[in-house]
Amino acid sequence: MKELEARIIVPLEQTGTRFKLVVIGFMVLIAAMFYAWFYQITYGLSVTGLSQPVPWGIYIINFVFFISISIAGTLISGILRLLKQDWANPITRIAETVTIVAVIVAFLNILFDIGRPQRLFNMFFYGQSTSPFVWDTIVIVVYLLASAAYVYFPMVPDMARLAGKVPKRRFIYRLLSNGYTGTEAQKKELHKIIFTLAIIVTATVLMVHTVLSWVFGLMIAQPGWHDAIMGPYFISGALITGLPILIIIAAIYRKAYNLEKWITDEMFQKMAKLLLVLILIYMYMFLAETLTADYTVTADREPISHAIWFGQFAWITWPIVIIGFFVPIIVLTFKRTRTYRNILIVSGILFIAMWAKRFIIVVPGLTRYLLPYQDGIYIPSWVEWALTFGSMALFGLIFAIFTKLFPIISIWEVEEMDEFKEGDG
Amino acid sequence: MVHHVFVIDLARCVGCRSCMEACKIENNTTEGIFWMDVLKMEDGEFPNVQRTFLPRPCMHCERPTCVPVCPVGARFKREDDGLVLTDFERCIGCRYCLLACPYGVGYFNWKKPVENQYYDWESDGVNELGTGNVKESTRGVLPPHKNPDLHRNYQGVNVAGGSHFMGTAEKCTWCVQRRAKDQSPACVNICPMFVLNFGDIDDPNSKVSQLLTERPHFRLLEDLGNEPNVYYLNKTPPSTEARNLDTRRKPE
Ligand code: SF4
Numbered sequence: 275m276k277e278l279e280a281r282i283i284v285p286l287e288q289t290g291t292r293f294k295l296v297v298i299g300f301m302v303l304i305a306a307m308f309y310a311w312f313y314q315i316t317y318g319l320s321v322t323g324l325s326q327p328v329p330w331g332i333y334i335i336n337f338v339f340f341i342s343i344s345i346a347g348t349l350i351s352g353i354l355r356l357l358k359q360d361w362a363n364p365i366t367r368i369a370e371t372v373t374i375v376a377v378i379v380a381f382l383n384i385l386f387d388i389g390r391p392q393r394l395f396n397m398f399f400y401g402q403s404t405s406p407f408v409w410d411t412i413v414i415v416v417y418l419l420a421s422a423a424y425v426y427f428p429m430v431p432d433m434a435r436l437a438g439k440v441p442k443r444r445f446i447y448r449l450l451s452n453g454y455t456g457t458e459a460q461k462k463e464l465h466k467i468i469f470t471l472a473i474i475v476t477a478t479v480l481m482v483h484t485v486l487s488w489v490f491g492l493m494i495a496q497p498g499w500h501d502a503i504m505g506p507y508f509i510s511g512a513l514i515t516g517l518p519i520l521i522i523i524a525a526i527y528r529k530a531y532n533l534e535k536w537i538t539d540e541m542f543q544k545m546a547k548l549l550l551v552l553i554l555i556y557m558y559m560f561l562a563e564t565l566t567a568d569y570t571v572t573a574d575r576e577p578i579s580h581a582i583w584f585g586q587f588a589w590i591t592w593p594i595v596i597i598g599f600f601v602p603i604i605v606l607t608f609k610r611t612r613t614y615r616n617i618l619i620v621s622g623i624l625f626i627a628m629w630a631k632r633f634i635i636v637v638p639g640l641t642r643y644l645l646p647y648q649d650g651i652y653i654p655s656w657v658e659w660a661l662t663f664g665s666m667a668l669f670g671l672i673f674a675i676f677t678k679l680f681p682i683i684s685i686w687e688v689e690e691m692d693e694f695k696e697g698d699g
Numbered sequence: 700m701v702h703h704v705f706v707i708d709l710a711r712c713v714g715c716r717s718c719m720e721a722c723k724i725e726n727n728t729t730e731g732i733f734w735m736d737v738l739k740m741e742d743g744e745f746p747n748v749q750r751t752f753l754p755r756p757c758m759h760c761e762r763p764t765c766v767p768v769c770p771v772g773a774r775f776k777r778e779d780d781g782l783v784l785t786d787f788e789r790c791i792g793c794r795y796c797l798l799a800c801p802y803g804v805g806y807f808n809w810k811k812p813v814e815n816q817y818y819d820w821e822s823d824g825v826n827e828l829g830t831g832n833v834k835e836s837t838r839g840v841l842p843p844h845k846n847p848d849l850h851r852n853y854q855g856v857n858v859a860g861g862s863h864f865m866g867t868a869e870k871c872t873w874c875v876q877r878r879a880k881d882q883s884p885a886c887v888n889i890c891p892m893f894v895l896n897f898g899d900i901d902d903p904n905s906k907v908s909q910l911l912t913e914r915p916h917f918r919l920l921e922d923l924g925n926e927p928n929v930y931y932l933n934k935t936p937p938s939t940e941a942r943n944l945d946t947r948r949k950p951e
């Protein structure tokens with residue numbers, strides 16, 4: 275395992291030009307984001323495409339989207355750990371970091387969305403137990419804390435080990451290692467903590483997505499949302515949003531930091547198969563939801579269904595269903611098409627498709643009132659796009675910085691895997 | 700306890716929209732915001748087409764769906780008289796209440812109110828509509844665009860709207876500032892056809908109670924269970940086929 279350790283230390287100590295260029299690219303987008311945000315705070319939300327009939331737009335979509343991404347980490351490192359599937363060990367740390375960064379960026383999008391961000395603390399002073407928004411805030415905060423602990427504890431042995439080897443970070447590593455020396459008692463304790471945390475994050479992640487779905491599903495005034503299946507629908511939707519992004523990030527960093535030996539092709543095959551199953555589950559939910567809502571439509575739901583499938587939004591819906599769902603299913607089913615490159619392409623497709631799917635979930639219902647008012651339209655403005663791409667860049671940047679500060683593969687956990695035990699250990 | 704309701708006589712409404720005007724003047728609302736709105740609709744198929752008008756204030760529901768969703772309790776139902784109001788100093792502007800109201804009566808201040816008024820109160824130049832500034836168009840007589848009653852707290856809460864606050868939600872208050880003086884809402888007083896009636900439904904001798912006993916009536920979207928406090932006389936609710944005849948743009 276000397277080899278892995280040596281490889282892991284490289285990016286911690288030196289930074290290449292390519293990395294710097296990417297960071298600069300991110301910085302530019304983030305600067306644009308802050309400019310746009312400042313502009314929006316000065317002139318109010320009128321600079322967005324939001325207006326009276328459609329008061330929620332792509333900020334809320336981004337919020338849902340980033341929260342969905344966050345499930346990836348818990349799936350790979352929490353659920354698989356509980357199921358004793360240790361093939362994913364080399365990417366657990368990437369996965370958990372994705373979770374935390376995604377939750378932070380999701381929160382930022384809420385700040386973009388509300389009209390008076392400076393009053394957000396009112397939520398803590400006057401929080402109403404009846405509001406799904408408050409429930410959502412509570413579970414997300416719990417989830418963020420649990421996930422942070424869940425990144426931290428598995429990192430302790432690596433910190434202790436690298437403290438002496440990376441002089442630049444000795445101080446912080448020593449601090450974080452918290453006196454861990456690797457004795458049997460400590461190891462046992464650590465395993466216990468990690469196992470307990472895995473249970474906690476797995477339980478909270480289910481709540482996070484269910485409560486998020488209730489923010490929409492409980493609105494009786496919105497026939498486009500009011501639906502009991504929303505909870506499981508959101509969970510499975512989150513799974514096929516988060517996993518593709520995790521696949522893309524793992525692919526990028528294994529290439530950039532030369533980690534092909536540990537983050538193997540075989541692992542990508544396994545993730546692809548998992549993804550296939552998850553897409554099929556999602557299709558099942560999608561069918562259940564669509565049929566319930568659109569087969570015998572109520573008078574309230576009828577114009578919304580029409581707009582989604584044949585009207586205003588059909589040009590988004592059909593590509594999502596055909597390119598976004600059927601093509602990935604076919605590509606991932608056959609061994610011949612399930613190549614590494616195709617897996618990445620499919621992940622990219624799902625990234626876009628799932629963002630667009632959130633648009634179809636949130637917006638069409640809002641354009642129609644229950645009373646005969648004028649129908650609404652919603653076309654996002656440049657400010658909203660700037661904030662969207664800016665938050666994606668911020669996601670990339672925070673993650674990139676993390677990889678420079680901490681080892682992105684959990685060295686000791688990889689060592690515990692059978693396939694890496696012999697050889698150079 | 701008094702229990703105030705609106706009783707709106709649809710048979711008399713001619714769609715003059717005086718009530719909307721009165722509301723604008725009383726509450727100083729900005730462009731694109733209609734606390735009182737009159738829906739102009741056409742209903743039915745040729746040759747049986749009917750043109751109808753539906754005045755629509757906030758229903759101040761008995762079970763308002765907009766209240767429980769508010770994360771900070773800025774939207775609340777006042778205990779003593781049941782008015783559903785917004786605390787403008789607490790609202791964080793999440794717009795959840797707009798979505799939760801089945802009647803679509805919630806509005807949001809997308810812009811700074813001064814920039815979103817019909818006249819540009821601050822500048823001295825000619826505005827983009829070419830109508831000039833306030834001083835010019837009123838020959839130096841500045842209309843009282845500030846209703847001082849709006850700039851007070853009622854029962855300790857800022858609910859009347861003031862000169863409106865960018866980034867907060869608002870809606871019809873049934874003229875909470877006039878209710879404090881025991882007057883009816885501004886729209887009720889101005890209606891030339893006596894369409895709008897406002898009064899205590901628990902008092903059997905009041906006009907509203909008499910109208911409701913004499914005439915058939917309905918409430919909007921009754922099956923949702925909001926128990927709205929606005930009753931409509933005479934006609935049936937607009938059908939789901941009713942088409943709106945207005946085009947309304949987002950205020951620029
Ligand atoms: S009509 Fe709408 S805004 Fe008014 S009280 Fe009822 S739910 Fe709330």
Ligand code: SF4
Binds near residue numbers: 772793796868
């Ligand atoms: S917009 Fe304001 S009043 Fe409405 S739900 Fe949000 S915080 Fe409450």
